[in-house]
Amino acid sequence: MGFSFDISVPVLTVFLQGLVSFFSPCVLPLLPLYIGYLSGGTGKRGEDGRIHYERKKVMIHTLCFVIGVSFAFFLLGFGFSAMGNFFKSNQLMFARVGGILVVLFGLYQLGFFGTSQVLGKERRLPFKLDALAMSPFTALLMGFTFSFAWTPCVGPALASVLLMAASASTKAMAFGLIGVYTIGFVLPFLAVGLFTTSLLEFFKTHVNVVKYTVKVGGVLMLVMGLLMFTGRMNAVTGYLSTFQAPFGASDDKTAGGNGGDDTSLGQGAADQGMGEEETDTSAAHTDSGEEGTDTSAAHTGADEGTAEEQTLPAIDFTLTDQYGNTHTLSDYKGKTVFLNFWATWCPPCRAEMPDIQKLYETYDTEGDDALVVLGIAAPGMGSERSEEGIKDFLDEHGYTYPVLMDTTGDIFMGYGVFSYPTTFMIDKDGNVFGYASGQLSEDMMKSIIKQTMEGKRS
DSSP, X not given: OOOOOOOOOOHHHHHHHHHHHTTSTTTGGXXXXXXXXHTTTOEEEOTTXXXXXXXXXXXXXXXXXXXXXXXXXXXXXXXXXXXXXXXXXXXXXXXXXXXXXXXXXXXXXXXXXXXXXXTSSSOOOSSTHHHHTTSHHHHHHHHHHHHHHHHHHHHHHHHHHHHHHHTOSSHHHHHHHHHHHHHHHHHHHHHHHHTHXXXXXXXXXXXXXXXXXXXXXXXXXXXXXXXXXXXXXXXXXXXXXXXOOOTTOOOGGGXXXXXXXXXXXXXXXXXXXXXXXXXXXXXXXXXXXXXXXXXXXXXXXXXXXXXXXXXXXOOOOEEEBTTSOEEEGGGGTTSEEEEEEOOTTOHHHXXXXXXXXXHHHHSOSSSTTOEEEEEEEXXXXXXXXXXXXXXXXXXXXXXXXXXXXXXXXXXXXXXXXXXXXXXXXXXXTSBEEEEEESOOOHHHHHHHXXXXXXXXXX
């Protein structure tokens, strides 16, 4: 499910976002490394004494590499599919395995396993991975692995594309947008594959410079690998969350005294993937395994054109804000609620907070157009500050809208918040109208508020 933001984004813009992502700090400095690995085993010495690389094999390796990269991007857009849920629920495990591999590549790049020959002859690794490094399968695996390291660096551009995909009228259009972004991102790699020999000769001609960039690349890989393994990449863009609760799992403690409304959003509504619809998903599961009523999270677009919309009650809770005031979500029935999950260490969260403050100061708190603006933070969870630290942050920046303190992390888990920021819109009946994952502009915020108040997705 997702909002339609009434914002027209040309396909060319999405393509350019993908193209620009190639030049991010995680990708461009390591270009010699990619070329060295992907051309491994294809070099042959010609009659002129120069080493020439088989363009066909290099292109096959490069193609498999970019397919591996693309695979991760598309998984982020799978949304409510079983594959998407599996990917997201095991994201930390994938990142840790990938982190180990990236660290090994970085150590080799720095020469810890012997003389580095990344830019030299056919042998690329001094152990049995040597043979794998020459195969299309390993190129595919390498692309998939490195996508975990790149996603934080290309995160803002990728998040905006996923947000566009969420607001697309059809699944085909949603995945089309992701595809256009991916094409823009991988085309430079394909171009590199075409000119491998020329590029390697250029690197060898400027060996005094390249030997330092190779070392810098190795250090970057070590840093990225360690961040991936520890889950600390979230300090960069919030790519990984420290909350590892299964989707759809709820806790009795999330109830704020209204047991009847203690309902988990389930896999669909809380899932951070975008561009897919949820059907016949169980709405609630208690710790004892009881199933609630089967219900769809929300209407997602043209694919449900004739289907009757179904609603899903928001999880009720009672939490205290930075001023000591108590807020119970069910008390706000009859009003539209803007519910923003955020973290102090999250740059996109901090970037959108001034606009949230404007909403708080602008909208009425009573009447037909009443809007309740609530932020939710989780003190002490992962990289988050203490409750006092969060209060100091709010005071320092002059934010006065209520920020609720989820000291146990139960509400984050119940709503399935695994990326920051994530905003839920709750209608006057206390039902989840929609959510948006990623940074929102002021216009986007006003658009989703209007849609929720009118009960119409544009």
